[in-house]
Structures are given as C-alpha cells and as structure tokens.
Amino acid sequence: MTQQVNTPPATDDGEWWRHAVIYQIYPRSFNDSNGDGMGDIPGIIERLDYLADLGVDALWLSPFYVSPQNDAGYDVSDYRDIDPRFGTLEDFDRMRARMDELGLRLIVDLVPNHTSSDHEWFRAAVAAGPGSPERARYMFRDGRGEDGELPPNNWRSIFGGEAWTRLPDGQWYLHLFDSTQPDLNWENPEVWEEFRSVLRFWLDRGADGFRVDVAHGLVKAEGLPDWDHQVHMVEGEFEAPEHDEPDTPMHGTSPYFDQDGVHEVYRDWHRVLAEYDGDRMMVAEAWVEPAHRLAMYVRSDEMHQAFNFDFLIAGWDWARMSRAIEDSLAESAKVGAPTTWVLSNHDTVRHVSRFGLSDPIAYPKGIDAGHEQPDHEQGLARGRSAALVELALPGSAYLYQGDELGLPDHTGLPAELRQDPAFARTQGEEIGRDGCRVPLPWAAGEPGHGFGEDPWLPQPEAFAALAADQQVGVPDSTHTLYRTAIRLRRELGLGRGDFAWHEAHDAATRLLAFVTTTPAGERVLVAANMGEEPVALPEGELLVTSREGAVTDGALGPESAAWVRLAPLVR
Structure with a gap:
C-alpha cells in the first residue's frame, strides 16, 4: 500500500476532542480512599495530579451512578446520583473543580439501552401490568405458543442464555444483557425526554461529554424478527466469522444492532449539546462494521467520535492493522470527523496479554489458568510499540487505566471470585472481563499494591513490579514511554497532522x-x-x-x- 490517506484539516483548538488523549477510569478499580476495597471518587481526586503529569487531556469515567452493581454499574437505577460506594454528588463537584484547576476535561458514561430492574420505572412497569403506559417504556411482549409460554422471538442475550424473561403475569421483557438490565423502548417519547433531561443534568454539572454505551443497540428492527445467524460473543451476537478471521464482536448484522433509527436519537442529542458552551461532545461505543457504517455515527449533526474497534481487534498483524488504519481514516474523512484510536478498555483482554498469545490476532473472551498463558515480555514489547502507533495517528487516542504501566490481564482469578455476569450466565464457558478490571497497583509492598485494603478483586503478584511507584520517573519504564510520547505528541501536533x-x-x-x-x-x-x-x-x-x-x-x-x-x- 502506497496511496495517501487524507485526513480532515486541523480545526480550531476549541474542538478539543478532535485530537485529545483521553484516559478511561474504571472507578471501582482506580483508587480506594476509604479502605472498603472498592475505588471511589475521592480516590480519583487523590490521583488527579498523577494523571495531569502523565499529560492526558481528558478523563472518561465508567458508570458511577446508583446501581445494584449486577453488571458493575452498567445497570443504572438512578441516572442523577452517585452510588454511595463511590461517593456523593459533592465529591463529584470537588473532583470537577480540581480537574478544572489542572486543565482536564471530563467525559461521563451514559447507559441508554437499558436500565436496572431496580430502576423506579421498571418497578412501576412490573406493578402496573400488561398494556400499561409504564410497560410501554420498556420492551414488553406477549409470548409465543398456545399459552404464551415461549419467548417472543429467538434472540439470545449477549451475556448468554435467552434475551427474554417472563413475569408471573405471563408477559416477557427483553434484555440484551443480563435479566436485571431490561431494554428501554426508544419508540416511546417519554424515554427520549428522560434522556434529554439526564444529559442536561450532567452538562449543568460540568460534564464535557458522554461516552454512550451500546450506542448501536437502542433501536430494534420492526416486528422484532427471529434471527438465525447468532454466535454468542462478549459484546454482541454476530454471524460466524470466516476461517481466517478472529472470533470478535465485529462480524455480521442483527435485528437489534446498528438499525438506522439510532441516528435520529443522536441528532436529537447533538442539538441538546449545542445548547451549551465549551464544545461538548459524544463518543459512541458502537461495535459496527464495515467502516462506512461506523462513520455514519459521526456525521456532522450526530456524534463527535466513535471508538475504532477495528483497530483494537486488529492484533499484532501488519495487514490487519494497516487496513484498519487506512479504512478508518478514509471513511472518517468523508464525514469530516476525527478517527478515535483505542487498544484496550474495560470490556476486552488487555492488549499486552492479547499480544503475548501465540496467535497474533487472537481476541479471547477472557483468559484463565486453563488457557494458554500470555508471554508477558513479548506482549509488553508489542504493546509498547502499538502505543507509539496509536499515539501518533491523526485524531484522538483513548488509554485504559493501567495501559501506561503495561498491565496484563489477571489470568489466574479463581472462578468463585469472578463477578462478570457473562461468566455466570454461560456457566463459565465465557471467562468474562474480570481479568482486565483488577484494581491498579500504585505502590509495591503496600496493601493491595497501594490500591487499598482487601481489593474487590485480588491483584496478581506480578503487579508489584509494575506498580506506579516502580515506574514513575524511571528511564525506559512503560510509564516513562507513555509520558514522553504524550508530551511529544502535544509539542509536535501529531494528533492534528x-x-x-x-x-x-x-x-x-x-x-x-x-x-x-x-x-x-x-x-x-x-x-x-x-x-x-x-x-x-x-x-x-x-x-x-x-x-x-x-x-x-x-x-x-x-x-x-x-x-x-x-x-x-x-x-
């Protein structure tokens, strides 16, 4: 390949999101301030200077809302308050104020595809009964079969098992994820108005943007038709891949993902964000291919960014990474949007571990002691190299907490400690995402490697050598590499090139x-x-x-x- 790929021209500095380096914080695993074993917002405040010194431009916080935590906060029961495990709204305000002092932007996670079954809307729907306005906020349907004893269609949950649960009154409700995460009905105007209100609540409180969870899933195909090409995967159910392709969430289409109707939702939200000063933004978590379908989410009147999962799943492979870069830049340029690069997040095996497997394009759905164990040195060498590619590409770059320390997955977690609902719902067939969600190591030799007493998930002993206090300021450490690259990126203007x-x-x-x-x-x-x-x-x-x-x-x-x-x- 020798052709040039043109990118959108550099724009006014006000559109900060076009070239920002954004650091994802998974709050429960970042830093524990009160010794209860779970990270929290005061713990984030304690580490803001560390993040500013690393050189990142913005922070993305995974969900911190009130939640039963059946899916680590992606089951929201109150979108306008902080879960007591993480702190209070006052703590949030203190965090935002300190971020302002340090020049850091804030992106908050938004979960619009489903709520928790503990949400007041769903509890009201269960109580109100079939045909009620309360049930019209969700995807309730009568069953098939002589007595409605069969689910309304054959859809499978992304976490394993059926995507429908039956209530005692006979009706079924849809849940693409866990049974405690009922899908909202985006044909209902009440749902639209509720999320406009939620957006404004956090914009008024200082949010600079939103990461939109399952952005491709809100709208379902008319009539909720059966789908006969389902293969269970971590982030979606897709057609079986070709023999030379990895088992990833990027293949095929479905009646519940990437329906054209989702785009009107984001055009509506774009208008809400435009009411506010400060170049507020949205980034889509949309497992969509090919690249031109993903580019539809970032047209000028919709989202501002979409995660480049084609780049994430390319693996350590010249042809696949080259194709992902070229296709992504070309399609984003057609709609005038920046490309958004990412190597790891809270839903994927960390890239240092993926790159250390014998198959260079492997995309495992979790690794445990019974699987091939990654070669950490090889994975780290490749991971550091991929980071230099990511941080030099035009557009924005997302880092997952611990990337800058070269952290691997924890591949030795005992089954009884795993908390990912995908592990339970598949009876362990899918190992799940706990391995990438293990709390960060801040200081070798301290309890929880400096995270705090009795972490909610135990860390591997190997984390001691990778702790922040073993790397900050140390020549040739992974932290120093990231800090140097981010500084040079800013000084040279690489993200704008x-x-x-x-x-x-x-x-x-x-x-x-x-x-x-x-x-x-x-x-x-x-x-x-x-x-x-x-x-x-x-x-x-x-x-x-x-x-x-x-x-x-x-x-x-x-x-x-x-x-x-x-x-x-x-x-």
Whole structure:
C-alpha cells in the first residue's frame, strides 16, 4: 500500500476532542480512599495530579451512578446520583473543580439501552401490568405458543442464555444483557425526554461529554424478527466469522444492532449539546462494521467520535492493522470527523496479554489458568510499540487505566471470585472481563499494591513490579514511554497532522510505516516492525523508541517502534 490517506484539516483548538488523549477510569478499580476495597471518587481526586503529569487531556469515567452493581454499574437505577460506594454528588463537584484547576476535561458514561430492574420505572412497569403506559417504556411482549409460554422471538442475550424473561403475569421483557438490565423502548417519547433531561443534568454539572454505551443497540428492527445467524460473543451476537478471521464482536448484522433509527436519537442529542458552551461532545461505543457504517455515527449533526474497534481487534498483524488504519481514516474523512484510536478498555483482554498469545490476532473472551498463558515480555514489547502507533495517528487516542504501566490481564482469578455476569450466565464457558478490571497497583509492598485494603478483586503478584511507584520517573519504564510520547505528541501536533504511508511500509518486511505532517510542517516517520528481522530506517532524528536498543546501526529491531523526525521535503 502506497496511496495517501487524507485526513480532515486541523480545526480550531476549541474542538478539543478532535485530537485529545483521553484516559478511561474504571472507578471501582482506580483508587480506594476509604479502605472498603472498592475505588471511589475521592480516590480519583487523590490521583488527579498523577494523571495531569502523565499529560492526558481528558478523563472518561465508567458508570458511577446508583446501581445494584449486577453488571458493575452498567445497570443504572438512578441516572442523577452517585452510588454511595463511590461517593456523593459533592465529591463529584470537588473532583470537577480540581480537574478544572489542572486543565482536564471530563467525559461521563451514559447507559441508554437499558436500565436496572431496580430502576423506579421498571418497578412501576412490573406493578402496573400488561398494556400499561409504564410497560410501554420498556420492551414488553406477549409470548409465543398456545399459552404464551415461549419467548417472543429467538434472540439470545449477549451475556448468554435467552434475551427474554417472563413475569408471573405471563408477559416477557427483553434484555440484551443480563435479566436485571431490561431494554428501554426508544419508540416511546417519554424515554427520549428522560434522556434529554439526564444529559442536561450532567452538562449543568460540568460534564464535557458522554461516552454512550451500546450506542448501536437502542433501536430494534420492526416486528422484532427471529434471527438465525447468532454466535454468542462478549459484546454482541454476530454471524460466524470466516476461517481466517478472529472470533470478535465485529462480524455480521442483527435485528437489534446498528438499525438506522439510532441516528435520529443522536441528532436529537447533538442539538441538546449545542445548547451549551465549551464544545461538548459524544463518543459512541458502537461495535459496527464495515467502516462506512461506523462513520455514519459521526456525521456532522450526530456524534463527535466513535471508538475504532477495528483497530483494537486488529492484533499484532501488519495487514490487519494497516487496513484498519487506512479504512478508518478514509471513511472518517468523508464525514469530516476525527478517527478515535483505542487498544484496550474495560470490556476486552488487555492488549499486552492479547499480544503475548501465540496467535497474533487472537481476541479471547477472557483468559484463565486453563488457557494458554500470555508471554508477558513479548506482549509488553508489542504493546509498547502499538502505543507509539496509536499515539501518533491523526485524531484522538483513548488509554485504559493501567495501559501506561503495561498491565496484563489477571489470568489466574479463581472462578468463585469472578463477578462478570457473562461468566455466570454461560456457566463459565465465557471467562468474562474480570481479568482486565483488577484494581491498579500504585505502590509495591503496600496493601493491595497501594490500591487499598482487601481489593474487590485480588491483584496478581506480578503487579508489584509494575506498580506506579516502580515506574514513575524511571528511564525506559512503560510509564516513562507513555509520558514522553504524550508530551511529544502535544509539542509536535501529531494528533492534528496529515497522514500518508511511507515508501518503507511493506508487506514483505512487515514494517508498518507512515508519515504524519504536523500543522507546523514537520514530517515525523512512525515505524513499527511487525516482522522477524531488523529493517533499515530512513535517516532522521530519532525522537522516541518503544524500548532501549530498538534501533541499532540505523535498523529497527523486531517488535519495536520508533518516531523519527525527517528532513523537510525539497520543493
């Protein structure tokens, strides 16, 4: 591949989200301030200086709302209050004020596909009975069969088992996820108005944006038809992939995902955000392919960003990563949107562990002691290299807490400690996401590796060597690499640059190589060696490498990456 991929021109600095580095905080696992074993908002406040020093521009907080916590807060019972486990609204306000002082933006998670079964709306719906206005807020249906004893259709839950649960009065309700997460009915005007109100509540409280959970799932196909191509997966149920493709959430279509009607919801929300100053934004969690379908979510009057999951699932593979980069940039450019890059999040095995498996494009749905154990050194080398690719690409970059420490998944969690509903609903067939949600290590030798006493999930002993206090300020540590790369990204304007493949980008050597031209006219080569032999680099100033000794005698070693400042083009 040698063609250029044009990106949207650099825009006014006010559109901060076009090139921001955004750090995802999973609140229950970030930092515990009160010793109850669970992270909290005061614990986040304690670590804000650490995040500002890392150099990130914004924080995305996974759900902190009042919730029974059957799905780690993605089962919301009150969208306008903080769960007491995490603190209070006053704590939220203190956090927001300190973030303002440090120049950090705030993105909050929004869960509009479903509520908790403990939400006042659902409790009212159960009490009111069939045909009531209260039930019209959710997806209630009569069953099939002579006495309605069969579910309304054959849909399966994303967490395993049937997607329908029957109430004692005979009606069934839809839940694409756990039975405690009933799906809302987005054909009901009350639901629209409720979420406009929720958006305004958090915008008034200082939110700069929203990460929208299951953004592709709100609208279901008319008539709720059966679907005969279901394969159970972590984030969705999709057609079986081709033999040379990994088992991922990116394949196929369904009657409950990526329906065209979702776009009117986001056009409506876009108008709500436009009422506020400060370039408020939305980012879609939409497991959608091909790239042109994902680009529909970021048209100028809808969302501002959409997570690039094609890049996330590409694995350590030259062809797949190259194709993901090229397709994503091209399709985003058509609608004038930035591309949003991500390697890990709270729903996926951490990329350091994925990259350490024998299959370079593996996409496991959790790893436990009975599975192949990742080669941590190999995975870390590849993960550090992929980070340099991610942080140099035009657009915005999302980091998952612990990426900057090179954390792996915890692959040795005992079954009895696992809390992911997918593990229980599949009877352990799906290991689930607990391994990537283990609390962070802040200080080796302290209780919970500095997280706090008795963490809600135990950490592996290997976390001690990776703790923040073992890496901050240490040359060649993963933390230092991320901090350096983020600083250079800002100084050089890499996230705002244009993109073109370099002539050294080559399938034979498996050198992934592109040039980003910054707004100031500087040309920076970004190279990642995904092959097995050293590859010569063009002459230029070496800015940063993924590891010590990555470049020897002008050649980039395997499983290494580098940024090189090139000489200006002669015109």
